[in-house]
Amino acid sequence: MRLHRLTLTAFGPFAGTERVDFDRLSAAGLFLLRGATGAGKSSVLDAVCYALYGELPGARRSNGVRSDHAEAGLRTEVVLEVTLGGRRLEVTRSPEQWRPKKRGTGLTADKAQTLLREWAADAGEGAPGWVPLSRSHQEAGEELTRLLGMNREQFCQVVLLPQGDFARFLRADSKQRAELLGRLFDTGRFEQLERWTADLRLRHEREVQGGRQRVHALLARAEEAAGPLAADAAAHHPGEDAPIAEALAWAALLRVDAAERADAAALRLAAAEAERTAAREESERHGALAEQQQRHQRAQQERLRLTDLAARTAPERARLEAALAAEAPAPLRAPHRAAQAALAAATAEEEARRTALAARAAAAGWSAPLGTAEELQAAEGLLRAETGRLEAAAADEARHGALLADRTRLQRKHEAAEALAEESRRWLEDFAERLEQLRQEREDARAARTELEQLDSREAELQQQLGSAERHLRLLGELAAAEDAVRARTDAAQGARQHTLDLQERRLAGMAAELAAALTPGTPCRVCGSPAHPAPAEPAAGQVTADDERRARTAQHAAEAELATAARQVAALAADAAAAGAAAGGRTAAELATAIAELTERQQQLRQAADRWLPLGQQLERLERDGAAHREQLRQAGEQSARLTGQLNALDAELTDLGRRLAAARGDAPSVAARAAAVTALATATTAALTATRTTAAATAHHRDTAEALLRAARDAGFPDLDALAAAALPPYELDALRGKFKQLDADLELAAAQLADPALLAAAGLPPAETGPARAAAARADDLLARAHRTAHEARSRVADLARIGRDLAALAAELAPVLDAHARISRLAALLAGAPAENALRMRLESYVLAARLEQVAAAASRRLLKMSGGRYTLVHSDGLVSGTKRSGLSLHVVDAWTGRERDTATLSGGESFFASLALALGLADVVTDETGGMPLDTLFIDEGFGTLDENALEEVMDVLDSLRERDRAVGIVSHVADLRTRIPAQLLVRKHRTGSTVHHTTREDA
Template sequence: MRLHQLTVTAFGPFASTERIDFDRLTASGLFLLRGATGAGKSSVLDAVCYALYGELPGSRRSNGVRSDHADQGRRTEVVLEATLGGRRLEITRSPEQLRPKKTGTGLTKDKAQTLLREWAADAGEGEPGWVAVSRSHQEAGEELTRLLGMSRDQFCQVVLLPQGDFARFLRADSKQRADLLGKLFDTGRFDQLERWTAERRLRQEHEVQAGRQKLRDLAARAEEAAGPLAADAAAHRPDENASAADVLAWAAMLRGTAAERVTATALALESAESARTRARTHLDAQRTLADRQHRHRSAQQDHLRLADADRESAPDRARLRLALAAGALSPLRTLHQGALAAHAAATAAESAHRATLTARAAAPWAVQLLGDLEPTAAERTLRAEATRLAEARADEQRHSRLLVERGELAAEQKRADDLAEESQDWLSGFDDQLKQLTVDLDAARDAHALLARLDSRNQELTVRQDAARRHHSLRAALSATEAQVRTLTDAALDARARTLDLQERRLAGMAAELAAQLADGEPCRVCGSPEHPAPARPSADQVTAADEQRARAAQHAAEAELDAAEHRLGALQVDAAAAETAAAGRSVAELTAALDELTAERREALHTAERLVPLGQQVERLEQERRARHERLRQAGERGAVLADRLGTVAAELDTLAGRIAAARGDAPSVAARAAAVDALAAAVTAVLDAARTTAGTTHRLAEATDALERAAADAGFADLSALAAAELPAHRREALQRQFEQLDAALEQAAARLADPELRAAAELPSADPEFAHAAEEHATAVLRAADTAHRTADDRVAALARITRDLTALADAFAPVLDAYARISRLAALLAGAPAENALRMRLESYVLAARLEQVAAAASQRLLKMSGGRYTLVHSDGLVSGTKRSGLSLHVVDAWTGRERDTATLSGGESFFASLALALGLADVVTDEAGGMPLDTLFIDEGFGTLDENTLEEVMDVLDSLRERDRAVGIVSHVADLRTRIPAQLLVRKHRHGSTVHHTTRDDA
């Protein structure tokens, strides 16, 4: 790179246009930029940097480009002509700036401009000249950066050589040197590799933690599945960091203990089942015996009561017999016919009831229950069966309630499991949700801060838009008012002309007007004669004083209206100018477009910012939900265990009730159906018995009536009619007594039959039954059986659960082994690249290692010049030895003193020694960066300040080194105000500062 010409206009301290001829300055290879402090020497270098990169150097980037001394109408511009990569180029750059409007008042904004041109031998028509290459900021910047081969930071370090920075670099610690070298040599990719490795290690660590968490979860599940058995193996329980093999061994121990428990509970269950069977058989026998003993006692009581009633009814019986005899004598035939009809009806009814009984008793269960029993015995058997079925119905109702309860328990258990699964799934995604919410929350905060700036800008643009609209409307009103003024001006002129015309015409006809005032005998006001021989006559268009007055009034009105319009026009002109100034010269369309763009940006920012409070609340709710989900998961686990235990108990009781209900209902669909069938059959038996008794009664009456008829003739039966009358009874009374005695006889017969039952007699001879005691024994045996069954099922479930968990543990151990191996490798690699002491003895990061190699090259290149500057005394060496504390090693610099033969810290150098050591370091770094950039030649270098710390001999050595830089046609510019340099360097550029801006002047050593 070689500089040729630099032209700056309104740049930095330069108020007008200043031109610098670098070809003239660099002709001798070494030139001096001098001037008073603050004159703008460094601004020349800033202009070079701005032309090449469109930005000022880093330390002065915020100062701005435009000169504060320049006229408002002068445009800021930097033009640099240079040779880059063998191509002669001209770079022109102008920043964004305000300028006065070409028309009207106010300022308007000019956009930033960039123009890149190249000198061509044939620019057109066979003539050499400049050819435009690009007008794009980005395109020109990319092309220049490619030709230069270095970034702006690298250029500012290796071309401008800021000595103050390298003095600090000489004494800097490892971190500060790493920051600078990292920018110059672009070692960010090695830092990215370190971060990538660290992130990979974190991901592997998360996988390991997830695997260990799964291992802990399976161990907890095994402990939960083992239940009380886990307490026996508590001493062998693995800790949280135990290996999969240890957890597998512990699970195998639990599974073995659970298998032994299954065998013990199976034996206990078998014993409990036998005991329950014996207790149930004994209970059934006691209940049967108690029922028979009760029926025998009831039959004895009924027979004694009925016998007493029969003895007490003897008088009534005799009275009935007399009444019947008397009735037979009188209406004997009617009685006989009635007896025949009653007997026929009773016989038919009995046949119908027996047919119904036969049909109902044909059912298999009825045949099995009744066999060949006669109706009375069948009735007793059916009553006993109805009693037994009533008890079974209670079991059936209990069974139905338990079925409902089991369904509810299963549903509740499913809800608990679903709730636990849902909570677990939710918790697994908690971190991702929280991370996303945090990102959204940060975006909302940024948008909230942006809103204030946008609102301020929106308010400013709104004010300008209103002013622009006002200006637009005022311009329309101004045009209308200007037209109105022109119209009113014409009207006022016309009115004035008319007034003058009427005035002239009135003067012309004044004689006729005066003649009209003459009267005979009165003197004329003009001539004084009282005689008026020939007075003037008015013309057809005679103007009167009234006409002239009206014309003058119209003129005054038109002139007043014109004055008012001109006043309004002036006010509108002032308002329009003020509105245009307030709108900054921008049109309504421009401001509306800017406002629309700003509104869209604000809408987007508002949409994002409005989520700030909801997102904060979401984060808080998410944390609350996480705690609630943990608690819900715990409660669901506990509730699930309780429900499982209750379900086992209910299932055992359902099995027991199902057996008893099945035995009671037989082939019927339900116990209730069997009870209904038994009740219907018992009703049919009772109906048959009642019908049989009725038939027997009608047969007896028929026999008596027939006998009475047969003896009627032979035996009157009574002594006289009074006796016959006394013996008669009403029909309803006779029938009532007859029914009473028939029922009594039938009851006596039934009681006698019950007492004659052999089963009842045999039961009465036995000791009293105790069904309550037998029932208690059966319930106890059932409870023992249920407990044994529950224990056995629980033991079976534990073995199955532990087997499943063992399979899961085995699969996890197989999958977890490669994860642990990968984590171990990546951890060691990440520690090595990050410089961790455990893996890296030098505590040197990868990026530091690469930078250390570059620093070693820089130190070697710098030492070649430092030896000459220091008269062969000093050389710079790179050190990768360990440093104290937690600092990284590998970026240390030491100076070797040939006079003492010892190596010491660079901080021990004096001020002058530090300067030329820093200069040597800067030049060495420039050489290395140039080589790194592909060997791009740097034909022009600048050295900024620092020479004031050197003594005469050292200055001579330094100047010899700088003079040697010209060996390869390299030009060196020194920026300094040291007086001794003026006599040493012939080509000079003087920068003078003035009240209204600095200027540059090419001088020579003689002019100094």
């Protein structure tokens, strides 16, 4: 991952649009992001995270991204150009935000937007450009996360290294470390594995219970088949939960009891088998005698044939014995031949070396004798001494060349200083005029900005009046409609009142009939008081009752209430219309719209001039800074030119002196180096010739020794000289053939003699010829007797057949259940082990904790490589999996090993500076481990946030060396800090300045700092 450019608009502390050129910053490999506290250094990193993931890092997620300094109509936006997986992408993100309505008053919401584009060589019509990929938040987020290979939590820990988090991580307890490691590494699958093993253990338990039920079913069948035998063995019957071995033993006991009942039949069968065996042995004895007598005859014939063959091959046997005698001195022949070859090679090498030496001596003009070894050794000493003197002169020659290069470099610097001075003088010629012009233009922009603010206020006022005028017109229409409704409801209320009065009159007219309907014989009348009712009134058609009157009165009240409500609405609308007309200033909506249009046109004219205020300020600030830089450059160039002139004069004097000494040293050679090369080559050739002479002498002595040893061995073997020895020798293949031939012949003779001397064969040859017919007849009679015994025993064997079959079924079931029981035992132990049960897990460590401990061990190992360098070889981090007290997790402890004392101690004992570079090493180590875990995505841009202020000068130097090593393979490292010492160490810098109106960013160099 490499960052290229970042554009921020109305984001965090930045009120306007700010641009960060990471390509420019990354060119040096290491760059500094600095600024005052609260200026917005970390907000630059927040913008990178927001562009890639749509969220801010960690604890700042709740702060929001909208700048409080930004103008209401300026949209918040972050644009990041980045290379991921070899693809150059541009991601643009805007959050949901509120802006003033274009018409009327109030605010309206702009939805969040995301745009992902990719740079293509052929974006259309054969030209390169940006090609849109997606406008979906989810789709763009999934594509970016896939290319990055890590989630937002991992990205913030790996790319944006937060020092404060790792200082806390360094001193945290096991639970806090587990929370961080669990967020970075996906360990949920190991928790799922724990649940899976627990479920598997339950399934195995059910399978074991089913197997036990099948065993007990077979035991019931065996008990049924045994009949009365089962009663005798009832004391040994296995229980419900007894092991399978006890069930097998009980079944075996039943089979033994049944087998004892068949022993008598088995004894009778054994007697028949013994009789048949005796008959067969007799038959076999007669057959063996016949076979031995035949073998004795064949052995006699074979011995006669082999004796004749041995007599015919006697000359070849003599030749073999002579060749075997010549084998004794054979091991000495190879060293003798090797010595001859070595002597010839040494002689040729000596001649070649002496020829080369003669050529070198003639070329170098060497006249000393070079014949014997002593003369060569003396010449070698003289030449080595001369080489030493020329090496000293070569140093002067190298110094002379270096001085010439220094003079050329100083001359170029002198010319460059003069050119810089001239450039600064030309640049400063019209500096005052340009500065005054920019100041005037910025003042004009400020005036336009002030007038624009006044017009914005006037526009808001006119917009409010336009809204009031439109509301007045709308309320007048609603008032007319409400007055029509009042008139309609007035007619309805009057009609309901008249209907109620009519019903009252009709009820009064028929009141006599209503009272008569309530009379009861014997009850006094409520009008006259008489208990007799001779002629009660009869109700007329359409008689009105009290219920009819109540319903009419209810309808009347409802109509009157609706009329009152409508009247109140008319009064309210009239009041609102009057207020809206007053708020509109007595002007119509058309008049106000015309005034707003004229005002908007003037605002557009002023906004073009006002928008230049901030850029002109930046230009003015940049021009003043450039003017100061050129004045300083002019002063430094003059000082440097004078200093370089003095250095050039001193170099010229030293070069003259060295030139005189070198001329004397090189003599006729073109250079001291050429003279030294010729002398060195002659010395090397002399050494080679001396070595070759000594090698030839040694080879001559060795050849003489091997010849004498070989002659002595030949005479000891019975040969008068070496020629006789060579004549007796045979080729290996012929010697092996003869040796094998006579070895086989001797073996065959020994075998024939052994067979003829065999006592059994001799005894058999002395007996009468064997008779096999009667013996075979007796064996047949014994076979018939055995068949009858088998038929007698068959009934006894059938009695135990059922128990034997059941026993086999039970044994097969036991064999089938054995792996199930073994698997159940293993999975039960495994489930207990993964769950951290003390009986199986001495460390009381669950599987998820064990995996996190392994990750922590990797992080500690990766961190120690950098911590050793930052601490000057003193400290290393080690992971501890020892038990901890209470209910805390084991395996997540960190210790620091102090090489000065050789002891481990708690990381909390480190000082402030030591804690910083220990936490930095942890952060970098964790970055390495997470990067490997997520597929090894190359991270070409890293950021390190704060913490350098706790370091002394030496520690800062060690940390800077480690950070320099991070730049390998074209990697860029950004440091976020306000430590002053870093400004002089890091040339490329991004300065964040804070102002009352919002922060700005500026690309600076070390000189600007």
